[in-house]
Amino acid sequence: MSVSPFAGWSPFKEFMVISSKGSAKVADRSPFKIHRELKSILGDETIEVTKLGSGDLIVELKSNDQAKKLGEIATFLDIPVTVSPHKSLTSSKGVTRSRDLRCCSEEEMVEELSDVTNVRRIKVRRGEDKIQTDTVALTFDSRKPPSKIRAGYLTLAVATARTGVRNLLLYVLDVARVIMSNVTLRLIPIVCRLKRRPCSQQQDLSKVPGRTSHSSL
CATH class of the missing domain: 3.30.70 (Alpha-Beta Plaits)
Incomplete structure (x- = not known):
């Protein structure tokens, strides 16, 4: 795993996508290796991961710190990757x-x-x-x-x-x-x-035609 400079990463996104840059797909690697690699990056064993048909991985994160750590990676299991927020799940x-x-x-x-x-x-x-x-x-x-x-x-x-x-x-x-x-x-x-108007500026309801005051009943 190599690290790229972290420059202006967006605020915490709960769902991030790990996408391969080349023909090798991250999701084709062993699920055990994927789990261990994510654990080493994020420090958490309970991360939820979803495999997409495209070979990308959706990772559900729990904190801004995890989003920052995952956003810094340039390779995953020796595969060049990009990490970005999931467009529909985070908007x-x-x-x-x-x-x-x-x-x-x-x-x-x-x-x-x-x-x-x-x-x-x-x-x-x-x-x-x-x-x-x-x-x-x-x-x-x-x-x-x-x-x-x-x-x-x-x-x-x-x-x-x-x-x-x-x-x-x-x-x-x-x-x-x-x-x-x-x-x-x-x-x-x-x-x-x-x-805030003075009472003298308010209309006297008793003088409204067709209205009878309670005192005359």
Whole structure:
């Protein structure tokens, strides 16, 4: 086992993939040798390993220290390898909606939003044209998307992205929750200002036509 310089390795990823650079496949080696090699690298006998049809190995890790150690290796059982986070097991998708994001490019949002690796603006087709909507699909660098994100001075709710016909209703409900949450976040400062108004500025409900006060009953 040789070691390559550790430069800017990403934060702890629970699932890492060991991929061979050449024709020799890591997964073709003895399972006993693979186990001993991982134990010598990670210092743990209880590591879960999954063999892929491609000959790569998925290793389930328990700490940032283990991720760093595994990320440093350049060879595994004398086979040149690369180690990288598993793309689907270490990422998640979510959806948010805001008119204020219309003027932002997808590149700007990827750069500015924390832990977001990809942004795709949702478009709808009307006739021959594709119309840009206020809804944005986000890919997060974590197994579970956050419930809300900070977009500059804005706080926006995030719905879990769902796929498949069965989840369509749940997706619609999630988007509705996002819209209501974002509206509520905008109304909170207004409600707070209204509560601070003097009583003389509030409407006397007894003078509203068609309303009878309790004292007259």
